[in-house]
Amino acid sequence: MPDQSYRCLGRLPFTTAPVHDETLDSYIRRLALLNEVSPRRLRDAVADSTGHVTAERLAAASGQPVRSLKYAVLQLCSPAELFAMNIAGRPKPAANQPGKACDQCAAAGGALVPVWRWLLHEDVLCLRHQRWSGRGPAAVGADIDLSGHREIVRAGRMHRQLIHGLGRREVRSAFNHAAQICHAWITSAPRYSRYCTDPYHHLQEFIRRGYPCTPADPAVAAALYPQTVALTELLADPKWWGLATSGTVRETGYAVFVLDSTPGFERFIQEIRERVAANYRWQPFPTYRSYDPLVRHIIDGIQSTANPEWPRFHLSRSTLPDEAFPPADGERL
Ligand SMILES: [Zn+2]
Secondary structure, rough: OOOHOOOOOOOOOOOOOOOEEEEHHHHHHHHHOOOOOOHHHHHHHOOOOOOOOOOHHHHHOOOOOHHHHHHHHHOOHHHHHHHOOOOOOOEOOOOOOOEOOHHHHHOOOOOOOEEEEOOOOOOOEEEEOEEEEEOOOOOOOEEEOOOOOOHHHHHHHHHHHHHHOHHHHHHHHHHHHHHHHHHHHHHHHOOHHHHHHHHHHHHHHHHHHHOOOOOOHHHHHHHHHHHHHHHHHHHHHHHHHHHOOOOEEEEEEOOOEEEEOHHHHHHHHHHHHHHOOOOOOOOOOEOOEEEOOHHHHHHHHHHHOOOOOOOOOOOOOOOOOOOOOOOOOOOOO
């Protein structure tokens, strides 16, 4: 019973280094499993009298240098230490969601069990190993192999380029909306699913290879990702969003609004057909009180400019909090 023999803080027999941006819980769990100690017991052993885990006590137990632990696991740093460190562009713990790291990246770092790390909103796939980890509670299974899905990998690079060119906040917000719109399109068959013909060949291949493909599964988000990133650009780029919101909104009944087009709006729709959904047909009015989610998003954009209290289209599954430390060189915040 190695667990019970671990009575006081001492050097553990086996050690492993934390992975970059690993959560504190993940590192303690991996260290505990490696030494056959319960994670709870190890956490208690490396916490001070107030219950906070300190880098010094964790270093004494793990044998890892304090400096390395603090650089990899930012939860171990004080605000003053974070301010002094070069951590531009990394996710802020607690302001972001934790998610499973790419299994192959984790294995390369010596991890034998899944690693959880803080993620930025674009951290859905590993470009190096071409694996989709996804995000959120559904993304706990094995990574999805993206070999043969070059379009999805290319979208990952495009996603990062958009952040670099248009700014993290703008792209994050647009990506959240785009993900929700594309997901609503593919799950609202048959009314809008014709807008998602492109992702079907990815989905068919994922199904053939045995990946679960119900709407909440990471494989569906992966299949939709190229379309989502293409729509993200049109929603985030001020030029295209300006054309989208150049239409006018008329109220034709209680809470019924109609979107009237303009030449600029028609140009935006043409671009949607060229880049996002070849079969897209915009409907300016709701059907059974339900709008096409893209039309609803544009109406929200027009109305909220004039009225900040306008009740915007509620973001549910794809709301992704995301906050990075001050941006890396060249990246707009
Ligand atoms: Zn990887």
